[in-house]
Structures are given as structure tokens and as C-alpha cells.
Amino acid sequence: MTPALSRRRAAVAAFLVCLALGLALAFVLSRSAPVPWINAALLVVPATLVYAIGTGFSTFYLCRAYPLNARHPAAILVVMLVAALFAGLLWATLLQFINSLSQLPEVPWLGVPLSQSLLLLFFGLGVLLYCLAGAVHYLLLEFVRAKTAEQRGLEARLSAQQAQLRMLRTQIDPHFLFNSLNSISALTSINPAGARTMTVELASFFRQSLSLEAHKHITLAQELVLIRHFLAIEQVRFGERLQVEETVDEAALACLLPPMLIQPLVENAVKHGICGLTGGGVITVSARRVGSLLRIQVRNPVDHEQVSPRGNGVGLDNVRQRLLGAYGHDAGVHWARQGDGFEVSISMPAQTGFTEEH
Template sequence: MNPFIANLRTAFLTTLVWLMIGILMAVALVLSNLTNWERALIFAIPPAIIFSFVSASAYYVCRSLPIKKRRFLLVCGLFGGTSFISGLIFSLICGGWNVIISFLHEARFGIPFTYPIAVFIIISGSLFYLLSLLAYDVLIAFDNVRYAERREAESEVLAREAELQVLRTQINPHFLFNSLNSISALTAIDANAARNMTIELAQFFRLTLSLSERQKITLAEEIALCKHFLTIEKIRFGQKLQIQMDINPDTESCLLPPMLLQPLLENAIKHGIRDLVDGGTIHLTSKIRAPWLFISIENPIDVVPSLAIGTGTGLKNLSARIQSLYGDKSRVESQRNPHSFRVEIALPLER
């Protein structure tokens, strides 16, 4: 079915347009001194509305000849031929209607179907159909542009999701390999600790699987995920690793991408706590300064830089994920001081 007249609103508008065309045709008949106003209106309006159904076929004529395949002579032949045939059909409709009203009302409303009137009707019908062809051509062009824009937007979304998936696959194995190495090391030293770490690791990945299906989770859910990770690391580092969380209760319902903080905590341990003889405390804070959510992670570092310098993959992945989701509406900043390293994330406030 013609999509431009498929709903009630567009069908009503189309009928209204053809009603106006019928009135204009009646005006032309009167101005040409071919009949009077009463007969002209009764003669012209019903055939014009009936012809609107014929003109709907112009949509399929336009679709049968895509713009990329058009040639001048081909277009002239197709559009001109269909317009002329439609003009003949319009003359048959008008002639039939004229016979009906002449029969029903004893020639009171019928008009003499002379040669000039017949020529006028054929030319009018051909022009009406040609205008329908041009109108549908424009509508199809706009529809194609909207379709192309929609496809482009869908492609961008798919590309972004694929990029995020790649970033996630870079993060999860990294943590898994480190955890398995820790369990392997603990097996020979403390079997009970290795068992507890295995249980916590299973709980961590069970929660990760349920949350990773969602594009965004609440900060409270992200904190719960991080606590499982920190429990695993506490088994490994003992009292050497301390955690201080200053989470504003108003921020717990705020939304953020899953697995956003865990890589930062892992970096804080790997490049900070691990290199310190006495360990240290990681500070995790959150606060709101409308319309922004601020989250920061700060950890102590050794004055003497470690030989195992990081490649910055964690921060790069974090920045890439946030940039992909929020664009320029977000910010990731890191600051290294002589005794500490701090990362602050600013996200648009969403609940």
C-alpha cells in the first residue's frame, strides 16, 4: 500500500488537496465560459476525488525507476506516457459522472461534453498526474534521506557497542589472569585463603555477568561489585591494603557504566599499594555538584618509581568508554604527586 496515504491523517490531507484541485478545475471551467458555477462544481469535484485514487499509482511509478537508474528519454517516456493514459482515464471518469448526473437530474446539472471540454479534461488529468509524479518523487527522496540518516545512526550505535565490547574484553581477562595467579600463589602458602579467594572470584564474576548486560548501573551496584574485588585483594595483601570509602548517599542512585571503577582500583593496588613496604589506604569518594557526578580514587605511591611501569591501558580504556558513551559531556583527569596518585571522573548526573 502507498505509505504516504496509509494512515488516516495523510489520507485526509490527500483528499483535501484533491478537493481543492476539483474546485480549481471548476473555476477554470467557469472562467472559460464553458458552464456556470453550480454545474462546474458538481461536475468537477467528485471526479477529482475519485481520480485521487488513480493518482496514488504515481508512487509505484516513481519507485519502479530509482533516481540512480534514470535517463532523460526514459523518464520523459515513462512519466509522459503514464500521465497521458491517466488523462484519458480522468476523461472517462468525468464523462461517466456527467452521464450519471444528467440521468438522475434530467440534464439539470450535466454539461455538454463538447470537444473543447474533452480536451480540457484530458490535459487537466495529465497535468494532475504529472504533478502527482513530481510530488511523490520529492517525498520518496526525503524518505530515502531519512532512511539513510536512520541507518547511519544505527550503524554508529552498533559501532559504539562493538567498541565498548572490545574494551570490556580487554578489562575482564586482565583481572582474571591476575586473580588466578594470586590463587595459584596462595595454594602453596595458605590453602584456606586460596579457597576463600576462589569463592569471592566466583561471586565477583557472577555479579559481573548480571550487570554487564546493562549499559548503565547505579553507583551502589558498582560499589558492591568493587567490594567483591577488594575482598579478593585483601586476602592477598592482608593488612597492607586498607580501603576508605566516602560515598555520599545521594550519589548511590546515580548511573554510570558497569566495571568503571574496578580497573582503577586494580591499578591503585598494582602500581601503588604493592610497591609500598607498609602498604597504604585507597580513598574512594563520590559527590554531586549539579549537574555532575564526581568520583575520585586516590592511592599512595612510592617515592622511588617502580621498575614495573604501567602502560596506561586501564586509563585509556576508561577514557575511551566514557568518551564513547558521553562524548564531550564527561571528563577523566589524573594527577601524580610525589606521594600519591589521583584519578577523578566527572559524569553527567543521571539517576
């Protein structure tokens, strides 16, 4: 709903409420006077509408001039009470003035005999209605202020979260780049053709990575393209020592995940797994969608005599923090050594489509 439409509907609703109030007061007056209902309606309804408009504007500006969080409660109470007494007096005076105009010789059937008790009743009712309008305006202003504060808080938390995610992502690229450049440098003298192949694959990797830089999420299929470029680079270095198996369900390929979420796990699998084994081994990357969850596993062999196959755990902690920042407690990462293998498992919401990406 647009703001203009909302204001229009609010104005119509306020008008209908004031009209209903005027008709109800006319009915009460017709019973109290007693006078014909039409006479009471012609007197009370216009006066009520005029009073409601004046009261609405008056309380709106008065509540803004004396906000609850910036003025002393006693000062607000005194100002509101004085304004309400003045407004009630104006309403009673307005009723008496309209009634005097109605009592003309040309139209003797118009007009209502307003006694002092009736004027006092309208005066008290006017004071009460003014105070009620002021209370409603204060509630609306506090509601808007609370919503604005909540929105600003959410924006601040979102900005902090995005800054943290950017910081975590910047830890990945330099680390991978330095390792790749060291590998290219080592191959330059002993395997120039391999060094050229690695350079081409490295360029392809970063071209693909930079094309996805502006996205908060990419599909699993796009992430697998990045991983294949990385593994192609490493296979030039390790040759047949590095074997890769992919087991990915078709339903999982369209699921969204933060860019370069799995790549650090595969890099760890090479660095802390394959690199330490003379005969190499197989890195297994699997993904499947289970209902509303996406489950990803990266498994690699490790030296059974090696106590700490995963170094200092920076890559794993990076993945854990990125998942926490993107999905909160709806996602998690777990790792464990199982015999001669090391497995990292990720569980996260299975989201698909551009609407879920943003």
C-alpha cells in the first residue's frame, strides 16, 4: 500500500468515526432536550466535524512540540489540560453559536433549546475527547519512533554483518592467490608447460570469482565451477596424486550459498590431506537436498600418524562465521576425523531463486 493511499484511507476512516460520533451525540441530545432528531443532527454533526478537525491539528502539533521523551511529564500534563479546557470551551461556544443561527424567524422549526447543563455536558465531553485525541497522537508518535529505532537498529546490525562477511571473504582470496603463485613459481623451472596451464586456470578462477563478487549468494553449480578451476590448478602440481569425486544431486545444484564457501574446505583437503600423503588420494565433494536443508560434505584422506590434519583451523572457522552471519543458527558446520579420513559437513537452508538471494 502506497503512503498516499494509506493517508487517504486514514482520513476517510477518521471522517467516518467523527460522523458516527456526531450522529450518536445528536441521538443523545434528541433524547435529553427533547427535540426532533433532525434538529439535533443539524446542530451537533457539523459542530462535531469542525471540532474534530481542529482537535486533530491541535493535538498533532502539540504532541510534536511536547514529545514524551524530551519534556517533563508535569509540563506535558499542564499544557495538555489547558489546551483541552480551551478546546472544550470552544466546542460549547461553537454549539451555542450554530444554534443561535438556526433559530431564525424564517425557519422556526430549526434549533435546539440548549440549557446550561447541556452546554456543560458538551464542554466536559470536549475536554475528554481532546485528551483522548492527544493520547492517541502520543501513542502513534511513540509507535513511529519505536519502529524507526528498530529499523535503524536492524540497518546497523545488517551493515555490521555485511562488513564482517566482507572481511571474512577477503581472508580467502589472498591466501589462495599466494599459494597458487608459489606453486607457479616452483613449476616454472621444472615444468614450464604446467606453469602455463596453472596460470591460465588461475586467471579463469579469478575471472569467475570477480564476476560473482557483487552477489550475496550464488548457486551450488556456480560454486562447483570455481572449485573445478581450483582443483585443475592443483592437479597440475600434484598430477595423479590428486583425484576428485563429485556426488551432487540435481536438486541441490540450484540451491544458493555464499560465494567461495566450499572452496576453502577443498583447499584444506589438498593442503592438509593430499599434500601429506606420498601416494595422494581422493577428495570427495558431495551435496544433496534433504527437504528444506542443503547438506554438503567434503572428505579427504589424511596420514593416520598425523595428529592435527587441519592446521590451525582458520579456514574452518571462516566458514563457520560466514554461515552464522548469513543464516544465524539455521546453518552449521561440523568436522571430524574418521579413521584415515577427515570429513567436513555443512547443513544450511535450501534456498533457491533470486527472491531468496536478497
